[in-house]
Structure formats: C-alpha cells, structure tokens
Amino acid sequence: MGVRIRQAGRGDRDTVVGLLDEAFMHDPVSSWVFPDEDDRRKVHGAFLGVFLDSALAGGWVDMTEDGTAAALWLHVPAGPPEEDDDTPVRMREIAGPENERAELVGRLTGEAHPHDRAHAYLMLIAVSPRHQGRGLGTALILPVLERCDRDGVPAYLEASSERSSRLYERLGFAFTGRTVDLPDGPHMYPMWREPGAGQVTSRG
Template structure:
C-alpha cells in the first residue's frame, strides 16, 4: 500500500486526539460513555486526550504521515501492577467529572487485563471516517505485529465493536472468552495474539 508511518511526539498531540475523536465519535463504547451527542462532541477530545498523554509518556504512538490514522501502543510487563492505575479516575476528572461511566469503562477493562505475561498492548487505533475500510489500520499495525513476532511477544487489545473484532481476528487475534459488559451498554471483546513463528 505504501503508507508512510512515523512515531508521533508531543507536537502531534492535538492531531492524534483529533484523529481519535473523529474515528470513535460513533463508536458503541464512546456513545455509551457519552450518550448525548452534543455533550460527546464537547468532552470526547478531553477524554481521549488522557489516553494520548499516557501513551506519549509511557509508550509509542504511530501516526500516518498524512494525518489519517494513529495507533497507541504500551508495553506491559508481566506481573500484577504494584499500584492501582489512576488513569480511569483521571479520565473522568479531566473529561466529565459528574459522569461515572467515564471512569467505569477504564475500571472494567483494567479488571480483565491479563498480567501473567509481558505483552504489547494496543490501547487504541483510529482511522478518520472518510478513510476507514481502506486497510490503513492494518498497515499501521503491521510493523509492530511483525516486530512482536520476531521478538516472541504476544499482543493484547479490547475490540469495541463486532466490526473491529472481525478485523483483529483476521490479524491472528483470538477472543479470550469473556466479554466486558458495560452496564446497560455494549460489550467489549478482550483479544490476545500469540507471536507467529518467523
């Protein structure tokens, strides 16, 4: 396909937030967290900005040079975290303090996140709506998945829709068997990918 990918830095923060905001505006999970569309439009970027800030600080963000897609990656060590993750509380505090769903989604996904083996974590990947369906997400992931295969590193993610679940299955991910069921809302699918022999 010939897409050009570079690693984002702090100067790209607003662009990455904009990509994610557009990509996830109508996503089932975002729509559950912020049911009123006008309100979602007002606070969604603040909410997603927390993910971007955490990843800029602790991981890596791959960005298509044309600004149409971005992937947020974290490296997760083996073993349970020594301290409670304060990211869910920060998501709520930053974006929508009166909205418990802004914190609950992070608490529920954190509760099922595996910690028995070190792995790469695809925290989020987003493609601007007008470019979805062109394979850009696959191209954006390809380099990291190939590196994980070479290094023998598994990969974990949570799919937020049936459509994305199908995409990830085609890339070698398997559903871990138990959904994250948001109260009166959609399901999310924890998925795991074992490294492939090179």
C-alpha cells in the first residue's frame, strides 16, 4: 500500500510540532541541548517549532496524511546569506536565555552549511516512534530526491548520528568529511547529495 503524502500548511502546525516533539525527544542532539529531561519536556516542542516556522516560511513541509511522519525542507540559494540568520538567537530565546547550547548548535551547523550552490536542505525528518521501521521516512524523501535529480539540484542534511548517516548513504548522500562537534556532546554528520547520485525509485 502506498503512503499518501501532502504538503502541510499553517493549520497543521500543532500536529507537526507534536510529532517533532515526540520523534526527537530522545535524539542525541536534543538530549545534548536539553540535558535535563524535565526541562526538555517543557520546551522541546516549542524549540523545534522554530525549525518548522522556517520551513513553512522559506521552504515546504511534506507530511503523511495520517500525521505520523513529516519532512521539513528549505530552498537554499547559492552564495552567502544576504542577511544574518537570526534562527540561532530565536532557538535560544525559546529554549531559555541561559541555555547557550540552544544557540550554539544553530551556529555550528550554520558554519558547516555549504553555500556555493543552490540546494534543497532537509532540516528535519520525523517519524512517530510507534510507526518507525515502516519506510515512512524514505517514502517522504524519495519524491523530493526525484525532483532534485530531474532539475539537477543537490540536496543537503545533517545526520544526528553515524547510524542515521549510513541510512542516508543508501539514498545517495555522502558525508562531507568533517563532523559538527558539539562540545562534550555528539557528532553531527553533514551530508551532500549530487543530483543523480544513487538509484531513486518512488514507492508510491
């Protein structure tokens, strides 16, 4: 049975925030940003909502019709940003002014982000823990990669673990060679995909 996918709008914000909160509650990066689990449970969803708002404003969000999975994408143009990115500041404002890690993770990933070529940026992909292992994440990504291949557009992401980076390698992504090292925390794996890299076939 095919996976039905639609593009999310502002009216889906609460649903997608809830999904992001659930899916990333125990993610290595989220656990590093919010080492205290009680604190994480209080502000984690609102924190990830910053990324969702960016995707809704400057990209798009694909989600399954039943709300069990979503992918947040941005259109990133070539060249250095014309304006300073205030996302890291907003991340810290939401997480709490005393949480330096909330801003630092945004700045470190921003510094590693390539800007020499326009590309599609997969900010986050979330699958409800109760529905993982069913290929929903791949089903969300494949149509976008097919469009990238047709249009000659590269894609980029940061994997939050070495294990997840291996999963993305199957879709044609390649590690850029330098990790984003969070102080006293996990490593993130920037990955780039040239158009046409790997075999991409939609599953419906």
